Amino acid sequence: MTLLAHASESSVSSASREVLKLQEITLEYPDGVDSAGNPATLKALDSVSFSASAGEMTAIVGASGSGKSSLLWVAATLVKPTAGTVLLDGASVGSLSDRERAQLRAEKIGIIFQQPNLLPSLTAREQLVLVAHMNGARGKALRAARSRADDLLDMVGLSAAADRRAHQLSGGQRQRVNIARALMGSPSLLLADEPTSALDAERSASIVSLLADVTGEFGVATVMVTHDLTMTDSVDHVVQMNDGVAKVLK
Numbered sequence: 181m182t183l184l185a186h187a188s189e190s191s192v193s194s195a196s197r198e199v200l201k202l203q204e205i206t207l208e209y210p211d212g213v214d215s216a217g218n219p220a221t222l223k224a225l226d227s228v229s230f231s232a233s234a235g236e237m238t239a240i241v242g243a244s245g246s247g248k249s250s251l252l253w254v255a256a257t258l259v260k261p262t263a264g265t266v267l268l269d270g271a272s273v274g275s276l277s278d279r280e281r282a283q284l285r286a287e288k289i290g291i292i293f294q295q296p297n298l299l300p301s302l303t304a305r306e307q308l309v310l311v312a313h314m315n316g317a318r319g320k321a322l323r324a325a326r327s328r329a330d331d332l333l334d335m336v337g338l339s340a341a342a343d344r345r346a347h348q349l350s351g352g353q354r355q356r357v358n359i360a361r362a363l364m365g366s367p368s369l370l371l372a373d374e375p376t377s378a379l380d381a382e383r384s385a386s387i388v389s390l391l392a393d394v395t396g397e398f399g400v401a402t403v404m405v406t407h408d409l410t411m412t413d414s415v416d417h418v419v420q421m422n423d424g425v426a427k428v429l430k
């Protein structure tokens with residue numbers, strides 16, 4: 181298949197290229213007032229440095245409230261850190277406007293949320309083509325988007341279910357559509373927030389193994405938040421969060 185052959189070549193050439201680099205990221209949330217009545221803050225991330233390379237998968241683990249999701253949202257450029265630098269493909273995102281960051285996200289970042297959030301009235305294929313359609317793709321461009329959607333659905337094992345609507349898919353299948361959808365824009369960074377939280381152990385393992393496959397096939401840098409330590413065997417790197425502090429375990 182052309183798509184996969186092309187992707188494999190790109191993964192070889194892009195191996196170990198640093199896609200995401202977080203330098204001394206601190207994130208503070210407003211947290212009411214202190215005993216003297218002054219505004220208080222809660223430090224969710226405390227000088228976190230970490231990077232993710234093309235073709236490699238990293239798991240972020242840690243107890244509830246340790247800062248895993250905060251780290252992912254900063255990496256996704258959805259939350260601006262209080263201090264520190266986020267570099268994406270070597271360029272700092274700190275000085276970009278909201279609009280420029282939204283554009284950067286569309287071009288470079290695929291995000292997989294905990295719950296797939298699929299639109300009930302659309303088929304699996306339509307969920308993938310929706311963004312291209314909303315961006316005005318018509319004619320040849322729309323046919324190209326449909327063809328890419330079909331290749332991606334094939335890659336995630338759903339070619340037979342391309343015409344099924346969201347409610348006709350199982351939880352695991354919905355998460356596969358979610359993964360395929362995140363890859364539609366050919367991102368260099370793939371971020372997944374607890375992608376297996378709604379699934380049983382067997383389906384969770386197959387979703388993590390699929391993420392590992394697409395990481396290699398597409399040469400993306402994948403960062404997955406998980407509280408499930410059994411998932412860390414199949415990843416290249418593990419970062420443990422503890423009270424906002426990151427420690428690289430693997």
Ligand SMILES: Nc1ncnc2c1ncn2[C@@H]1O[C@H](COP(=O)(O)OP(=O)(O)OP(=O)(O)O)[C@@H](O)[C@H]1O
Nearest residue numbers: 209210222224242243244245246247248249250251
């Ligand atoms: N929007 C917010 N406003 C204020 N505090 C927040 C906000 N979001 C998160 N926090 C706090 O920041 C800390 C880190 O939260 P975060 O959601 O990043 O942790 P987590 O490791 O992802 O937790 P979980 O596994 O339960 O999802 C927690 O103390 C949390 O209460």
